[in-house]
Amino acid sequence: MSHKVSSCEVLVAGGGIIGAACARALALRGLRVVICEPGPEPAAASAASAGILGPQIERTDEALRALGLRARDLYDTLAAALSETTGIDIGLWREGIASLAFEEAEAERLRDAVAHQRQAGLRCDWLEPADVAERFPATAPCLGAMFAPEDGAVDAPALTRALLADAKRLATRTFATRVNRINTILGRVTGVEIPAGKIKAEHVVIAAGAWSTQIDHLPRPLPVEPVRGQMAAAPWPANMPRTVLYYDHSYVLARSGEAIFGSTMEHAGFDGSVTPAGIAEIMAAARRMLPHLPPVPTRTWAGLRPLTPDGRPIVGADPDVRGLWYATGHGRNGVLLAGLTGDIIASLITTGESEVEIASLAPERFTS
Structure with missing residues (x-):
């Protein structure tokens, strides 16, 4: 200094x-x-970070969801302002996130979440299996999906x-x-x-x-505790429109021609290394959503997220x-x-x- x-x-x-x-x-x-x-x-x-803006999709309490909704909606003006003053495109994309259900219990939970959010005045839909297959043709057959059309992502x-x-x-x-x-x-x-x-x-x-x-x-x-999140990337499926998909606590999103997927949540101190077990876990979840993803990612990394109790x-x-x-x-x-x-x-x-x-x-x- x-x-x-x-x-x-x-x-x-x-x-x-x-x-x-x-x-x-x-x-x-x-x-x-x-x-x-x-x-x-x-x-x-x-x-x-994967850069997901998903206050409606992430499981959270109502107070944090309210903050998240307000924060998400700030990004329209923030992205425009940053582009004008810096010339940097932050890659804001808000065309919706789908959370897929592969088990009946999860489908019931997601239907309840859709009903709860709609009652609160939020835009949220339940997609039947045929709707999922039409919108996201590379996904595995599922029982339906919760769809939050205003959620999205940025390039972190x-x-x-x-x-x-x-x-x-x-x-x-x-x-x-x-x-x-x-x-x-x-x-x-x-x-x-x-x-x-x-x-x-x-x-x-x-x-x-x-x-x-x-x-x-x-x-x-x-x-505040460091929680390791391992992530990986592979080529995005050619016949799949850009989207963000969730399954349980895992996700896949498209960014710059890649499928970015994650993430583990591990209490490993300040160890930011990638492990075979961690990558296998997120690859399995990603391929559950998109079966045509390659079994081995093209690159891997990890980050330490600061988590409170x-x-x-x-x-x-x-x-x-x-x-x-x-x-x-x-x-x-x-x-x-x-x-x-x-x-x-x-x-x-x-x-x-x-x-x-x-x-x-x-x-x-x-x-x-």
Whole structure:
């Protein structure tokens, strides 16, 4: 780091999708922002993400689904804005996700989910087996599918690049370094320590994903655990239109001519390696949906998703240290919630309020 820059208004610890979204949103509001990101980390969640925007398809609680719906719908304006300011296409695609049923119990669960969502005023359909075969001709015969026509996906690596590029356009500075610890005086954050020295900051945002827990001197333990998600890719079937398919907790989606499929959910610490057993598991699920996929993928990788005990992210102010903010623990929903998280953090820091209800995301909810 250059010692010519020793202070800022907001320091964001972490430059993945969440950190980049927070930095951009803060810079849009005129704040002087610094990002500290030691990367590239091959196992970071942002680089490994499939980029699915599936609040209606993913199994979750109602509070998180409501946030997800709001976050998903932000992407129409976000994609256009990023394309205009950076020239980067984030690959936004919103033509629907189908969750396939191969067992009667799963078909019954999905029919109930369709009815529940329609009652709540959401667009959601049940596709009979013939409808599935017509829409998705390469799929295996099934008992039907839940179809959420407004869910979709983005290109997660492109999204990260675009958010960082726009933040830099707005004078955000990025340093390739990790944050070792935060500094406080009398219950107020004063900055951070990095390997090369100190940076003064009026506000610090903890957005380092699974690595957030490795920052010293936080006023509370963060119950964020790295959960490994192994993924793989193969050529997309030639007779299949672009789509996203789910089966149980597994998925297949089309991106740049490839079928991207995943994902395991393994408690393996910070081990971001790929294992034969993990790849076999996701290949079996993918080929259950698309039988004509090759038995061996063309490439494989893994990412570490930051997961909390209740599956909800930690977003908001630390109740004991003024100027300390959290934006971490997003699990499988980091891409989906990125833009909304950035807006929430920026609004909290600049106005002290958020128009989005975030009580269920409060850091202190884990304190007995």
